[in-house]
Amino acid sequence: MEIVDPRPLLALGISLACALLVFATGRHYGRRVLWSMGAALLKFGVVISLLPGAMAGEVYLFRLVEFPPGVGIGFRVDLMGLFFALVSSTLWIFTTIYAIGYMRGEADRAQVRFFGFFALCVAATVGIAFAENLLTLFIFYELLTVCTYPLVIHKETPAALKAGRKYLIYTLGGGGLVLLGLVLVQHAAGTLSFGQTGLLAAGAHDGPLGGGPLGGGQLGLIFAVLVLGFGVKAAVMPLHGWLPSAMVAPTPVSALLHAVAVVKAGAFGILRVIYDIFGLELLAQLNFTQALAWLAVVSIIGGSLLAWRQVNLKRRLAYSTVSQVSYILLAASLLNPTATVVAIMHLANQGFAKITMFFVAGAIEQGSGRTEINQLDGIGRQMPWSLAAFTVAALSFIGVPLLAGFLTKWLVILGALEGEAWWFAAVMVISGLLNAVYWLPVVYRAYFRPVTGVVADPGWLLRGPIIACAAFVVLLGTTAHFHLLPFSVASEAARVIWAEVAN
């Protein structure tokens, strides 16, 4: 049931207004904080208010403008998009609190720029989540690229500028591929709107421009172009190079890149490609997802191996992201209902766990200036709350039951076995082991090595979000079947996607 409703636009508008207000009046500390926090809470309220209706099967639609005929900007709230928006707007609240604490020492000008562009990035993320068509998605995808750039080069050091340049080259290249895919899809399908079971499904049989049915080669090209285009942001190996470099940015920015917005946007884009542009039926006939699955496997294992080799905590986190985000791609490419649930669900699981770890890494750096793993001896006793949270997140990644990560692994394994692809199940197990191999030593050092040096108290502005995010990791892992909680939303989203196939 489609309902015209301006709330998607409202959610976007709140973030945009926040950005404008911050740019205009943000030199004053209190106003800056007020606008950021107010907008974060307000937006969360708007997004969550969409949830009950969406769970009841309503789809909210709002078309803004159509510039070339048939191609326009519009918003459409379906469950998958809403899930992404919820994750991102929840994390925005925590990141904002954390950032207020983290950035306290910085110059006003830098802070204005930070909070302003941060709000723009979040606005772009909502735009991606609620995009009604591929063009809208692309616009906000590029907006995200552009608005993240000032954040990446925040410190304006040569290293930061270099990382920024690398980031732009990678992501603009990816954007170019998406644009090419956009043109190809429009040409092949004659429309870009989501919300049908596979835009290209119709075109595959009967080309709307009289060009005859699309061949497998053409479809393969479109698939490859789009998946690689989105894959750049999702940091699929070998396109992951920008992510570790971007670690020079301040911690809240890393949180944004890894958890709130950027890599998620890439993964979400691939989900849209699979479920909305190609559609499950069409993909089932073609073998493209097999290739995607193997690409994901390479990233999962390769990312973990590279993470193992890192001695810098944030770099290890970065490579771990390369590995973790590919879970989503692997799950999505399995093409069965169980795996679809987890493909959506993992957007949240990875987000909360990873943001916890980044927050902790940032708190450590802020408090003691330590960035290397071998400097962390005994820090667990100096920062008990933070390291406890860190441990929870690490255990989640390893796949300990009752934590969010377990759910992911369990469901992917189930899904893989359902599709009789046991080797993917094996990959999950190996990945869990690898996670143990590179996270447990950190935990061990933190708790069982003698204390070295002093650590300043990070303060509750940093500690609060850390604990809250860790709590979410536990919550996600334990409340699997409560109505309106993330897991049930993801299940419902998957059910809707598969229900359309069944019809």
Add this chain to the structure above:
Amino acid sequence: MAAALTVSWSALAAWPHWLIVLILLPLGGAVLTPALYALQRRLVPWWALLVAGLTALTVLPLLWRLAHEGPFSYLPGGWARPYGVELRFDEFAALLAAAVALLAPPVLLFSRRYAARAVPAGRLPFYYTLLLLNLGGLLGLAITADLFNLFVFLEVVSLSAYALVAVGGRPVAELAAFKYLLMGAISSLLILLAVGILFALTGSLNMADVAQRLPALATPAALTLAAAALLVGFMLKAALFPLHNWLPEAHASAPGAVSAVLSGLVVKAGIIGLVRTYQLFAGVELLDTANLGAILVWLGAASVVMGSFFAVFQHDLKLMLAYSTITNIGYIVMGWALASPQAMLGASLHLFNHALIKTTLFLAAGALIYRTGLRTLEELRGIGRTMPLNCAALALGALAIVGVPPTAGFVGKWFIALGALQAGRPFFALVVVFGALLAAVYYVRIINAFYFREPEQKAVVTAREVPWSMLAPVLLLALLCLGIGLLARLPVEFLEPAVARLLDGRS
């Protein structure tokens, strides 16, 4: 109320003489400018602005009539075609006329303060005169349906353009102007030669009449030569790769407002010429237009890539913009030559949109130079802090020229890319995307320098926003870059029938 309005509009549009008024206004206004300067010199900028504004208003009833009746003619002297000179207002003429109408007033408003500094005082009246002559010549060139008359108006445009490049008195500009003149004169001669050959073959100069008579001829070499001379001539005027050499220096060294007109509008004269050439030869079977098209497609693609490639390595802001003009001319020519409905539609749209965007960019760049006297990206670092509004306009223009949706630059490229697929030539869709990426690279450099670098030059630190009479046109145009992108439906629907008609005429 609405009905009454409609009726009065159509009554207004029915007055037959708007078309001649359209060119008489700017040209007549130009003719009187030196005399007005002798009487009351302070009035001259306002006079030029008034003339441009009235010209812009004149376009409205013409567009109205075109939208309701389709293309129409005006016969000066009352001589039926082909005996007299025919003026004809079709969709392509309308595109250029609309661009001139939209851009002339902001450019002239901008000029009032800008030229007072950039142009030596004694030359000022002639600066305005030449600008008006140039704009009037462009309008004449757009609406004429006669080959020789096209040549004459082309010369009015070219001569004024050469002089406008040098009007600022910078030594570099004078040299660039001479180079421009030499190339321009050769291209004019080629065009005149082709007109002569076509006249010798058909005995007529009226384009429609010539196009009607050409298919009956059995002279392949002469036809090929005429077509080739026209193509090369207009390609030179349009600065299509590899005939682009004269453009960057001329456009970069001219005063800012002049660069805007040259890059935004004057090179489009070459494009209109190419369109007219196409219309002439579309029905000729002896001459394989597909072959000509194939050459042009590749040259267009090469222009896209090479223009961007050179632009990436420039340090001078205006040189960057000038190279980007070569790129965009490449898009337009490529779209035209692909000859599929969507590609032609995209090229036509881009012709207009590029005019708008490039004018915005050059005016904004001119404003920066006006305040700081600095031209390179390195010197201008950090200018975004001291001239935020002007730089915001420049950034918006940059986004538009890269083709970020939903700005004006997107629509044209979108349809060109779709048209490439429609024509079954996906490679050129790739070129469009690749060109956009390259453009992103160098415009990111500009934005990076303006916003994310510490100012180094004293002139940058102490800079202020330019006066409102300069800032307002820049901001207005920047907003239009966005607004026209959002409203792209209208021109698309307006142009679709024209493109269809053109393609029908060919088959």
Add this chain to the structure above:
Amino acid sequence: MLPEMLLELRPNLDYAAVVVLFCIGLYAVIVKNNLIKKLLGLNIMETAVFAFIVTSGMVEGGAPPVLGPGVMPPLASPLPHALILTGIVVALATTALALALIIRIYLQHGTIEADQLRELD
């Protein structure tokens, strides 16, 4: 092929002269180093094109298209003459502006040799 072409060209030898003139002009524009000489080359090209168009209006044994007592058809076509009158004015205008620019270049740089100017850049 070439002799055949020359044979065909025989009735149009006047045009051949035009072609030669055009190429001489173009040669000067490209090769000559002195800007004034380049401009002269341009003028030669212009003359060639004008000659071409005027020749096309000629008629065997025709009188000039000026009517009066005793003027009998055939008359030469008046149209090319009118075109070329305009063309000459255009050429004059271009030349005047080019000379003006050359004067300025000389004043600014002290030379009008193309290679020296290139070095100055």
Add this chain to the structure above:
Amino acid sequence: MKKPLVIALLILLALALLAAMAELPAVGQADAPVHTHVSARYIEQGEAETGAHNLVTAVLLNYRGMDTFGEVLVLFTALCAGFAVLLAAARNGNKHYRQPPAPQESGAVPVIAVSPVVSFVVRLLAPFIALFAAYVILKGHLSPGGGFQGGMILGALFIALTLVLGKQYSARLLPVAWRPWLYALAPAAFLVVGMIGLQLTGYFLGYPQEPAWHGVREAMMVTLEIAIGVGGAVLVASLFLALESD
């Protein structure tokens, strides 16, 4: 190295041009399209329709008046372009301006020693040259000649007189206050005549054809001839003065 390459390319170009020229209708052939299509009407009906014995004038001012309007605009453009490039470039506050090297001869006017003989002859002939110029302008209506040609003679006369009598005299011949109006004269005349035509016939640059209006038609065309002549003369004279001024 460069020259042989250019020559080779030009020979190729020449061959291409020759191939094309060979296909054109033979020179002087009476049944070529040039003579049978548009020109035929000019020759047959030109005199009746325009009142000009000189058919070139008929085409120039009447059938293709727009071209000639464009022509005077080109003249006007050239004039303005010349001024825009040549006039004193003393800058108002732009530091990028480089002062040009001082010209070798000092003094504003290049003093040319004019022998008394030349001076006398020029002054003696001046009225006759002026008369001749006027004759060429007006006679163009009937026979070869015309505004532009006459204007050039007038302009040449002006240059000769300035050279002989000095710059002070040129200001008397061509008063500074008049100059901007004289620049505008030719195109403005076209505008006015065109508008009169619009009133009389309903077409811009139209000429009334009814026998009763023949005098008016004659007057309109002669006005244009004179305007073109004066415009041409002013162009030559003014550019000469502008060259001298700097």
